[in-house]
Amino acid sequence: MGRGVLLTANLPQLQNLIKRDPAAYKEEFLQQYNHYNSIRQLFAISPDDNAEHFRELVTFIAQVAVCYPKETADFASHLSSLVLEHYGALSPDTRKSLLHNLVILRNKNVISSIDLLKTLFPLLPRTTSSSLRAFIRKTILSDIRTANLRTKNHKLNRAVQAMLFTMVERGMDADVLGDKGKLRTSTAAPANGEDAMWAVILTKQLWQKQTWSDAKSVSIVALGCFHPVIKVQSASLHFFLGSDDDKADSDDEPDQASIISPPSLRLLTCRRKWTIKALHHRREINKKTRSADKKLQKQLNAAKKACPQTILLLPHSHTRYDKRFSLDHKILVMQLLSRVMGSHKLSVLPFYTYILKYLAYHQLRVPAILVALAQSVHDLTPPDALTPVVKKLAAEFVHPGVGSEVIAAGINAIREVCRRQPWAMEEDLLGDLVAYRKSRDKAVTAAARGLLQLYREVNPGMLKRRERGKDASIGMSHGRQPLPFGHSVDAAVDIEGLSLLEDHLKKLREEETGEMEEDNEAGWENWDVETDASESDSEGWNDVSSDGEDLEVSDSEDEKEAASARAKDKAEEIDEADKDTQAQDNRTSTLATTKILTPADFALLNDLRIKAAERAVENCGGSKAKRKLAALEASKKAAAGDGSADAFISENDILGPRKKAKADYAERIASIEKGREGREKYGSLKGKKKKESPSSSTNREKTRNKPIMMILQSGAVRGKKKASLREKQRKLRAHIERSKKAHH
Structure with missing residues (x-):
């Protein structure tokens, strides 16, 4: 009797004893479990009665449920039904206690993850407590992560995804x-x-x-x-x-x-x-x-x-x-x-009619709208659908009635649209836009020059003769014409730059072969050690007669061979430099027909193309080579996943280079206070630091040291020139009186 009363009053002690010897204290546990069932039925009717004692019983049973799996088979379902059916009537402490005990049962593998998540998911939208909501979310995420830590738990993932779909x-x-x-x-x-x-x-x-x-x-x-x-x-x-x-x-x-x-x-x-x-x-x-x-x-x-x-x-x-x-x-x-x-490359023509009404310079967040417009265009977009858009951009953004930033944004947006579909531009409109390159504003000039350079590359025939440039004019004289809309280049017969990869692999194989040959040569070292030494010693050197003719040993032929080898190496270097200048040669590589290219091979190919483009920029330094290098680097960043936004244009591409905004009052005060840090007192430090006896100079002393050109335009000098004869006499008498007093 004494033992039972003692254990009933001290649940933590009973919990410790049960974990040590579950069979010896089974009767005490059943007594507490029956007591829990009776209180649970009353608690479902009136949750406010005996709430604290009920929470203690639930915590106790959750801790030792693993010792009596048959007796506590329905315990987890009791807690789940209490939380889901009586959530609004339960106190915050009771809700938190019940959920914590469910998590304890999951950690002890009494219930499965699916059973726990079926209880937690419906509670997320119902709870109003931020701490309890954070606990539920953290529990869900950690449980799913733990289940998929080593291998994917497809059964759990399918069940959870089905619940989320619902x-x-x-x-x-x-x-x-x-x-x-x-x-x-x-x-x-x-x-x-x-x-x-x-x-x-x-x-x-x-x-x-x-x-x-x-x-x-x-x-x-x-x-x-x-x-x-x-x-x-x-x-x-x-x-x-x-x-x-x-x-x-x-x-x-x-x-x-x-x-x-x-x-x-x-x-x-x-x-x-x-x-x-x-x-x-x-x-x-x-x-x-x-x-x-x-x-x-x-x-x-x-x-x-x-x-x-x-x-x-x-x-x-x-x-x-x-x-x-x-x-x-x-x-x-x-x-x-x-x-x-x-x-x-989808053609959704209603999108351009929908976005047309938002293309105005006073529209809020118009740079983001212009970015969306530019990103939707591709080479298969019909020019007829884009021509009204380009005209609307020119009419709304590019005219003398708006600011320079608006004009720059409009021209940049037109350039990005035409970069993807050059046939959307009209020749007269292009001439008007290109004329803005003579503007005094830096951003407008840069935008107009960018549009001019674009059409020098894609379609110089739309430009005037004096605006085409040297390269475009030479290309047109050789009959180079842009492809009309809907036409594509010839079928691809090779992967661009694949010859670089083929040469690189060939060079690696040659190096490996050279190392193997060196190993073989090392095996032939000291080969004559095993020969018969006595025979060689007995014979010695053999004298060869010249039959009356003197032999002249000359290395002129060796020098010729060495010179030809050096010339050959020099020619190979020149050829390699020519290849680098072209960024890739025009040879058709057969590597793709003899080898299955892996992702690692394509990554190496991109690196080789970037290196070749860098050497081409160093050798020739042309704008075309620089743009090719920038495009290759951008594609590498996009493929590596360094930023999803790198594959698309940003608002800075539309706005272009902008002037530094004028600082407001708060920024000016902050700059002044920052400049005062570390200073003793406001004012000049000239007289205090650079003189033997600390003093400050007067305004009269400062005036004497001023340059003559600064003094000529001062009010005092100009007043002397305009002074009347009477004023000059008065100043002269005053000067004489001061001189007399000074002498006396």
């Missing part, structure tokens, strides 16, 4: 409200989009940590792009644009390895792979017939076009609800659509 799809049928009326409250519960928002946030964080990198996780966020709640759409769009707006939702910074370029390609490629894989899997399971093969081929063709068509639904829906969206959200959609159009 969370996103739950409110897809609601009406689109837009984000202009953010203060309006929605009466429908699913319309707030909390479930979908948390699904998108968790998927993004798992993608950033590279826990998930498959197509299904991308499809969850892709579905969020069409959610009726705007904040869900915005979070999904930011994911594909690679922006950092979701840093506030994460506890730590994303890894550098999580940045994949470009984001729009993630959406299209991953969704396409997932759809095609599902179709092939279904074909393997179903009965194989000829009609099924035809049906599969149609579905595959449709799947290849499904992803671009899905993204093309974005402007349709946003045109329908255009007045309900804010400008920032419209720009997000423009940016995503333009990147998809530019990367996959």
Whole structure:
């Protein structure tokens, strides 16, 4: 009796004893467990009664549940049902205690990850406590990361992704409200989009940590792009644009390895792979017939076009609800659509009619709109659809009634559009724009010169004769003409720069062969040591008679051979320099027909092309070689994934070089205070530091040391010239009186 009362009153002591010997204290545990069941039934009716004692019992049972698995088989389901069914009636301490105990059961492998996540996912949109919400999110992410630490846990990932899909799809049928009326409250519960928002946030964080990198996780966020709640759409769009707006939702910074370029390609490629894989899997399971093969081929063709068509639904829906969206959200959609159009060379002609009304110099965030416009253009975009856009840009941005920064931005935007589709420009308009190169503003001059240089390369025939330049004129005289719209160059017969890789590999093989020959020669060293020494000693040297003729030994032939070898090496160096100047030779390499090129080979090929371009810049220093080097370096950065934005243009490319803005009052005061740091007192230090006796000079002393040219225009000197005779007499008498006093 005494022992039972003591253990009942001291649960931590009983917990310690049970962990040491579970069988000996089974009766005491069953007594506490029965007590827990009785209190649980009362607690479900009135959660405020005996809440503290109930939390102690739950913590005790969670700690020792692993010792009695049969008796506590329903314990985890009890806690889960209490949290999900009575969440609003529970106190914050009770909620936190129940969730902590569920996590303890998961850590002890009493319940599985799926059972825990099924309880935690519905609580994310319901909880209002920031600390509890952070705990739930951290628990979900850490549990999924731990499960995928060594190998991918596909069973868990599929179950979690199915739950996230359900969370996103739950409110897809609601009406689109837009984000202009953010203060309006929605009466429908699913319309707030909390479930979908948390699904998108968790998927993004798992993608950033590279826990998930498959197509299904991308499809969850892709579905969020069409959610009726705007904040869900915005979070999904930011994911594909690679922006950092979701840093506030994460506890730590994303890894550098999580940045994949470009984001729009993630959406299209991953969704396409997932759809095609599902179709092939279904074909393997179903009965194989000829009609099924035809049906599969149609579905595959449709799947290849499904992803671009899905993204093309974005402007349709946003045109329908255009007045309900804010400008920032419209720009997000423009940016995503333009990147998809530019990367996959899609022609969405309504996009240019939609963006036309936003092309005005007074439009808010107009640089971002101009960037979206430029990125959507490619060489397959019809010039007829772009010509009105270029005219609108010239009419709105390039005229004397606007500032120089506006003119520079307009010309730069036109240049970026025409760089991708040169046939969108008209000859008369091009002449007017190029004439701005004589402007006094540096940014306008640079923009106009950039447009001029572009058309010198792509289509010099649209320029006037005096504006074409030397290289373009020579090219036109040789009959070099640009390809019309819709025409392409001849079929590719080789990979650009592949001959550089072939020469590099050949050089490596020769070096390896040379090392092997050196090893073989080393094996022939001292070969005559094993010969018969006695025989060689007995014979000695043999005298050879000259038969009366003196032999003259001359090395002239050796010198000739050495000179010819040096000349040959010099010629090879010259040939190599010529190759470097051309950045690559025009030989057709056969390396691709004899070797399967790996990603490492292509990476080495890019490095060799960059080195050849650098040598070409050093040798000739032409602008064409410099642009080629810049293009190769940019493509290397984009392929390496150093930044998804490197593959696209930025707002700085549109705005161009700008003047330093005039400092305001606060900046001037800050600069003054910074300059006063480390100084004794305000004022000149000349008289205090550089004299034997510290003193300061007077204004009269400073006037004597001034240059004569500064004094000539002073008021005193000019007043002497204009003084009357009476004033001069008065000054002279005053001077005489002062002189007399000084002498006396």
